Amino acid sequence: MLDKTLTNLDHRQIALDPTFRHRSGPNSETHLAALRKTLRNTGRLDAILVWQEVDANGGPTGRLVLLDGNYRLGAYQAEQFNGKIEGSGIPALLLKCSRIEAHLAALAANSKDTLPLTMQERLNAAWGLVRVYRNAISKPRLARASGVAERTVANMRQQLRKFDEAKEMPDGNWLIDRRFPVKSDFTPPSDEARRHMVEALSQALRAALNEVRTRDVEIVGDALQQALGPRQFALVADYLGAGDADDDGGTGWMVPDEFDVELQEDHNYPDF
Structure with a gap:
């Protein structure tokens, strides 16, 4: 309380x-x-x-x-x-x-x-709390506090078990750790480089939107999907929704664990 x-x-x-x-x-x-x-x-x-x-x-x-x-x-x-x-x-x-x-x-x-917080910061913050508190925070509560999907919190718990079994330490960056144990040459850009890339791309997108002169979100959405392709567009949409488009398709995340069930029955969520 x-x-x-x-x-x-x-x-x-x-x-x-x-x-x-x-x-x-x-x-x-x-x-x-x-x-x-x-x-x-x-x-x-x-x-x-x-x-x-x-x-x-x-x-x-x-x-x-x-x-x-x-x-x-x-x-x-x-x-x-x-x-x-x-x-x-x-x-x-x-x-x-x-x-x-x-x-x-x-x-x-x-x-x-x-x-x-940016979506990347929220994902990393949720991942950090999963690593510290493990299952002590229910999926609904952590999802609501961070703004990420419950499915993502469930995936984070699964990833943490993989790190435990391999006796390895996570990097702390969810975009890297979510791929474990697959080895990848992917290296996220530095915060400064990322900000420059985001700003440059956002300026180009604003210029394109100003040239077309439309506020119709459906037209903008269709144009982005056509430019990116369905797969890349789905990844972007899922990222903004804090989901994980690269999930293996399993449905285990849909079953609440015992801690989640107890909290849902008690209805004792704090009002933040």
Whole structure:
């Protein structure tokens, strides 16, 4: 059960823990600048999400860990430091819960934020939680928090068993680990190279759409399918839907495990 309390915290009380950061790549200066401007104009931003950390036995450690709102925290710090807004308090939603619940809350919040995680970041975040907590988080809960498909979570569990049986460690990148144990020369581009490729392709697509001058999504969809071919288009659509188009076609993922059944019967899902 989640215990949420709206409060004000001094930024010096808030700890940053990379365990709860799922975003890759550098920070967005544009997004930070926009939040700083909003803060100067309105004097307030949405509350950040902070966890009152507990140890394995449920006892408080004394740390207040940021789960969501890194940019908002940075905006408050910058504007308070420069004297643009008064005081040192930052509105925060204080969460009292277990570490598992904190991870799910952080992932759910980042998946829905105004600067959401990319699909690749969400897949890697879900894969990371599967590796840490294994079956302790049900497929529906993890799927809902991360925005990936339940089928993908089931595939992640199956892949983890393959790594266990082979006594090998996953890379941590789901696009690589999902192919194990098949050896491949595939090497994902660096975050910077990937951003450049995405930006270049998106500019070309925007230019093409502007030239045709249509907002008809069916025309755009048909054009993309014709350009990519049915197979490649299906892969793209499945990726955006957080599925796995390269699955072996098995239906084992459709059968909930015992933990999932218990949770579904209890109807005790937290409302993130």
